[in-house]
Amino acid sequence: MKKYIKVTATFDCDGNLLPEYIYWNDNKKYPIDKITDIRYAASLKAGGAGIRYTCMILGKERFLFLEENRWFVDAKDK
């Protein structure tokens, strides 16, 4: 399921946009420990396409997508 989320991101000196924190349902802030890959990709599960950041969050690998000016993830259905 596609879920748009709030993200804190920074531009580094080279102009790269890097997400640093994501905010989940309870507005709790989770730091992104590491970004292991950045590439253009489609998300067939969530339905969308943009820049895909492969992030390590709480020791788990998660895809975070930047689609135009919004961030989304593929959230698990409850």
Add this chain to the structure above:
Amino acid sequence: MDIKNAVDRNKYKKDRVILHSDCNGFYASVECLYNPQLRNKPVAVSGDAENRHGIILAKNEIAKKYNVKTGEAIWQAMQKCPELVTVPPHFELYKRFSAMTKRIYSDYTDRIESFGLDEAWLDLTGNIKGSGFDTAVEIKERIKRELGITVSIGVSFNKIFAKFGSDYKKPDAVTCITRQNYRDIVWNSPASDLLYVGKATKNKLNRIGIYTIGDIAKTSPDILRNHLGKWGDLIYGFANGFDSSPVSHINEKSDIKSIGNSTTTPRDMKTFDDVKTVMCVLCDSVCRRVREQGFMAKTVGISVRDNELNCFTRQRTLEEYTNFTRTIADNAFSLFKKSYKMQIPLRSIGVFVTDFVHDNIPHQISLLQSEERLMQNRQLDKTLDTLKKRFGNYIVRPAILLKNNDLSSFNPKDEHTIHPMGYL
């Protein structure tokens, strides 16, 4: 088309590497990407049936199996496939995806020529390390991975055969048309598979016993010219692989030849007042687009279709170049009044202007017309343009439009339908 340039056999010393990439069921594929629950269903993108725009604009592969055709009415498609899911178009999204495909193409060459939103030619000559086929496969896979849609790509030594190749095998495929295999693949296909051979040309060819592209290639150009005029030479050259038209540079803007808008109204237009209302909206959009491009036009045209689907076009050359909404609207309407007596109610009308010059060229002041009045008109149009740009299309409107709200509540400038190339 410049025939000499299109089929010049000696133009290129070495064979070119031309790709034609065609996004499969483009609009429907993008809709299915964004709505995963639709992916296993027959899906078609269609206009709004309530407003009588109900035709199929694109369909996915599953709908294609039911023989749903682009351009047919929704009810016809539903008869073939009752479980068909129809969704409205989202042109902004398609434009974004079209731009994303161009971004990928531009990693391989700067000679990219768009053919609608969903198709493009790429000239890779001298730009690739491997073969044209390998690069085509790489592009196809990148589009699938990065955009989530599929393309079919034709690879050949000219644009016409490359386009043939992309239509030959779909979806998600690459077809090479080489000097060695084109006689086996291209020549055995029906004449109508050749670009620029439409229904009328096909019928003419059939009447003289020409059914395949090979038949065209083997017929004397004199015979073809006798029956088709200069198009005879052109399709003879295309069928034999002599097409030498270049692939444009990505930044080359195609020359705008005409600007127009047309609409099918929610109900038939029965009176001159109805027509005037719709024309007023269309002319406003056309003239704003002309002014945006920095043009003035000298020819105004109208296209008319009645509710029995008979259609005609008329055009008129003006005395002066102009981009004033009022002048163009007055001329379009008087042209209409002169050409049609409202004997049958109308289903759709269109207005177009052509014969452009740039609006900054010096012009002769008229002896008879008041120059002051012209300046006022120019200022008025400019002010209205600014207001509509800032606050939306409906912020200020001529009073005539309030009388027929059902016919005037549309915005052709921003809401127009972009038909996929396959439909045209």
